[in-house]
Amino acid sequence: MKLTKEQIQFIDTYLENSDVVFADIRMEMVDHVASDIESRMQASTTNDFYNVFKGYMVQNKAKLLKDNRQFLKSADIKIWRAFLKEFLNPLTLLIFLASFGGFYFLYSNFNIETFRLIISYVPLIGLSGFLLTYVVYHKVKNLKRFSVVERLAMPFLVFYQIPNIIFNFSYQAKNLATVLWILGIVSIVLTLMLVLVRVSIKLFKSYEKQYKTLA
């Protein structure tokens, strides 16, 4: 005996209300719970979905929700693997060289105050890229919340902080060697943030392909 669309929706809503907020984790749980309930209903004489569901949850809810708390580690491994793959793309080196060249041009053509002001905005460029991707997929394209995507915010925040530290050092930029070091570090940070933006777009696209078209 197979569950109806409404009964599946009921399980989904119940799990969402039990704090299983990420659609990818919840989808798998819904299938597991539904499969078990179907098997229980088939084995017994009762067709009362709600009673079988209640019995299942009393027995298994704690074990089931344990999975929801353990997704973080796997999500982080997934992000770093995708990051490494994207980092080794030849495009990364091109972005770094373009950033370095661009910053050097700014340093050579503007006074030091304007240059400092420009590099203080570098973290915002990377962060805006992620936020824009997030808004487009989550709000405009109406894609649900996914575990791995939301964990991406963490490395972005780490990279966001680094240029702020460099920015303080830029006050000591008196000789060319120091300036080149600062330009190098700022360019690396911008490049890494843009790699993360590319990772975000790829992850969103893969989730969109896997889940939205099937939902």
Place this chain on the structure above:
Amino acid sequence: MSNSKLYKGSLTTIILKLLNENDKMYGYEITQRVKELTKGELKITEGALYPALHKLEAEGLLDVEVAKVDNRLRKYYKLTETGTKETVNKLEELAEYIKTMQALVNPKLA
């Protein structure tokens, strides 16, 4: 899972072995297959199975495929090329472990 401490270290190998024998499987199917093969002796809980599957997927040993089945989405797992190689290693490791344990626990049979 019964005797959870003894079986815990072998969960990954069990999953890889099952997926090696089947083209693709979903979570609930794995739990039922293990229950069936061990005649109910070993029951893998959801709380242990899914984190293990997600870890294997994140490590690139498993690939996923999502399909719509019976009014819901179902996530199927299958071995990647690396996963297939790792299965051979894990099974060899387990066989070696069983042999060592046998030598310790029952030297006559070893």
